[in-house]
Amino acid sequence: MINRQAVSAAETYVKDDRYWSYVLTDTVMNIEVPAWSLSNRDLGLPTRFHIRKKTLHGGKQEGSTLIEIETDAMDVSIVPTRGMSILDARSGDVTLGWNSPVDEIVHPAFMNLEQRGGLGWLDGFTELMVRCGFEWTGHACEDAGTRYTLHGRSANTPASTVVVQVAKAYPHGIRVFGLVKEKTFKFSDLEVWAGLSIVPGEARFEVHDRITNLSDYARAYQIIYHTNFGPPLLEESAKVLAPLLEVSPFNDAALPGLEHWSTYSAPTPCYDEMVFNCQPCAQNGDATLAALVNAGETRGVVLRYSTQQLPALTLWKNTDTLKQGYVTGIEPGTNAPYARTIERDMGRLRQLAPRESTSFDLTIEVLDSAAKVVAVRDEVSRIQGGRETRLSKAQKRFER
Amino acid sequence: MINRQAVSAAETYVKDDRYWSYVLTDTVMNIEVPAWSLSNRDLGLPTRFHIRKKTLHGGKQEGSTLIEIETDAMDVSIVPTRGMSILDARSGDVTLGWNSPVDEIVHPAFMNLEQRGGLGWLDGFTELMVRCGFEWTGHACEDAGTRYTLHGRSANTPASTVVVQVAKAYPHGIRVFGLVKEKTFKFSDLEVWAGLSIVPGEARFEVHDRITNLSDYARAYQIIYHTNFGPPLLEESAKVLAPLLEVSPFNDAALPGLEHWSTYSAPTPCYDEMVFNCQPCAQNGDATLAALVNAGETRGVVLRYSTQQLPALTLWKNTDTLKQGYVTGIEPGTNAPYARTIERDMGRLRQLAPRESTSFDLTIEVLDSAAKVVAVRDEVSRIQGGRETRLSKAQKRFER
């Protein structure tokens, strides 16, 4: 019949015979597997892992899906119904993620992004890494009668296709790909393959996303990797390590904290948030990193990415009380999280030509020793190369 | 994993061994029982009752859940997916509830509260008792860019936990508790245990709600028990009996009906609605009641509650045509149903301190004889104590 693809987008993955492939969701094959499990023993492999898919029930979780990957070195969980968001991860005694007052994995059917003047997104915000995008990101605004709601629609779009793969070759890397679509007649024809890969035995995972503009017209897009950490890494005197040329306040509240941008307070009543615009420097103008390390510098997490892909870095310090949300965001993006109108006027709105694709690659790695923290600190210094991190009091935008 | 409770909130109830307990919904245990049934015979008890849970299908009912309790003296039904709303009840020849043009039990997935300038709530309004709240209630308004939609979000929030309990001891009281959450990062961290209890053999049920502000900050809340009755109790010359110090018009349309505030018209084309603000008096400054009795004063329903808990009483007379909705609301609340901005400016917005809880207790009882109506009339007189019910033409608010 018309208007329906004959071949699933999952096929590209399934036919790659270096992997065992499992299609858990697919609109073309009409599949949504409610529960599923695969362990290394099912495949006769010695490397231990366990992958589970669940459908969640009750409250605003009804219908949400969750994929949990467990390996000896790291666990990570993904929410296909929330645009392949990464809910949380764990390696040894380090948990990645945070405790939001939003304590359910909210299904998009219960969301209304238009609420509170475009802040509806906050009803579902709970993830370790949530992709903000793709037609727009950033603070809510109105432009020409359209409300651009906070951080866009991707986190509240259920994946149309989900494929789990296990490499046949040692070390049997595990990959999960989900297809997230943002399509509106006349306005948008974006498809994003949102991927996560993890190798059993390693305390890290990689994110590989590919966004394609299927339209015959050039279209703007935005993406911010809103990556969020709470305790145990976040604590009083925890620090950010990153090679930066400049740090400036994103909002007025950040100005008084500019001097101390890289260190964290204990949970602080009425702190609300300080947000900083950061200008990273990179190795060969490309590879960079940003780390959060605990006060004792014995544990940490490092985020590696490309400044070519993601030139803007936002540091969100929300060290309010534990119940209110004691959390920091390290957020590489194609742009800052100002309103789309501001980003557009500042010339920071990227375009994709017709049929053009672009990719984003990030690695998140847990640091489980002081030695590893030192190594990251050295790496940051090397990239910084003795250059000053300028502290600028001026906001890098012109609010309208 | 992070951000997910290890122990269900249902545990508090389940471990109370005076009851047989059944968890029908729970986000932590990942339970949503689609269909369930329990009768006295299942428990080997002589006192007759039957409790059923159903999942509803078709139209905008798809996914709605319904708990129906039947006893010899009274039936009552609850809608967990609509914030534990009480759909209807029956005792002998008295049915409680009303016939709304909205003839489905609408699932929140099909609701959009932002519609019609914030009147979307009217797409689902059909209940005997619907809780308006909890972050806000009342007429729609905008304030600082946020639209406070009519009567808040609670009625369109599916319960996260639902527990049914039957007392092991005679007379084997039945209780249903549901946990309704209103959580938005930065804005709200309210939890409400909405409970209903009924004792087989008695023609009444009780509502016991407990609202808790889990936030580290004081937060405003509002709740109105929008309790609605149509025929057979509502008819021409039906009356409200309540001990009141003052009655005043809530809206302009109510002014011409002020004199006759306590009696009802037959279904009347173009009547629309008259709404009155009532100032109740109470026994020991606490216990009060309000009753609706039929024209012949042979049948009625009485609502008992505390003016400490619920100081404001709204009387909603909507004696329009049968198809349009021939219904009256007797609505005790923490405040009047004016827009949140008005209630705030009038100083009627209640606060909950961090971690503070507060409770609401109401009883709804069917009166099945003229003698019982007389007894209620006497009780009202006793509490009124000869004081005048002042009729004031001024609206008790200052519309902005």
Added chain:
Amino acid sequence: MINRQAVSAAETYVKDDRYWSYVLTDTVMNIEVPAWSLSNRDLGLPTRFHIRKKTLHGGKQEGSTLIEIETDAMDVSIVPTRGMSILDARSGDVTLGWNSPVDEIVHPAFMNLEQRGGLGWLDGFTELMVRCGFEWTGHACEDAGTRYTLHGRSANTPASTVVVQVAKAYPHGIRVFGLVKEKTFKFSDLEVWAGLSIVPGEARFEVHDRITNLSDYARAYQIIYHTNFGPPLLEESAKVLAPLLEVSPFNDAALPGLEHWSTYSAPTPCYDEMVFNCQPCAQNGDATLAALVNAGETRGVVLRYSTQQLPALTLWKNTDTLKQGYVTGIEPGTNAPYARTIERDMGRLRQLAPRESTSFDLTIEVLDSAAKVVAVRDEVSRIQGGRETRLSKAQKRFER
């Protein structure tokens, strides 16, 4: 219990014993059959047909339902969860429908009609025939604080009852009826029985709709049959054939194309859309037709309807690129698709008296030969009767 019908609306159909009847959805019987199939062999009939119902999974299709009817002469598919929209049809080498960038059959739970200033409807627009209505249609506007969103709510309302019928008598006509409700307390009490019938062996289907105002008050309604065709019929030099007294531009973009209103361009970048208001003439002031024929005049589709029922005809030429949506709409309606406020001010808003019903009947037939195209051309000429088709440059509205 109160507020719930004892007898399903499906009964009227089921008790008609000239048909075998199958209730696939019903709120009263609490039925939503997830998958179902019926073929002529199941009934012991020689006339070949196959009817299937599916529930769709994955992405924004999760929960959508689809009824597919296959016969030797024509296939057609219906989406009950999208207000009984007709997704597509096929007869021989002619496919009816179009390729929208929206390539999923979006479930209403994932829709927000308020988005983009009231253009949310475009997130789900993908059908051969989508009913725009019923409380309102047309371009988004705001009036007295209410936003009338593009093309109303009917296409995003799941049917409350769905009945499939097969005639016991030869030629065993197949009918599908769905009940679509638009009900809002105080505002709306509309019910529409949306029906489709098809006779095995014939290359056409009929639409029979009946809208009823159940309210005690007169209520305005609007309906536009947004009927959309792409390739293979739509191509360069394809033509519209219709007996028209006048054609005028609906929008400014249409003015330069007025002369060539009846012929189509090849897919054209940046064409966007030209929309024309057409004034049809009809046989006996009632029966009329409009056809789309391919360039070679060897294939076509003809839409027959009544100008009494549907006086306004809108021609939507959206011959933009294939990916953007190369499609034309032939859209008979009770009114033009201007904003509801404009249609109201122009006196084109129809009313239904209390309990009044009105019907709409359309036929869509595939033309599979040059001879059939000639016959339609002749029929158009006969009805035109030598009268001029006036081209008027003035828009037939007064924008406010």
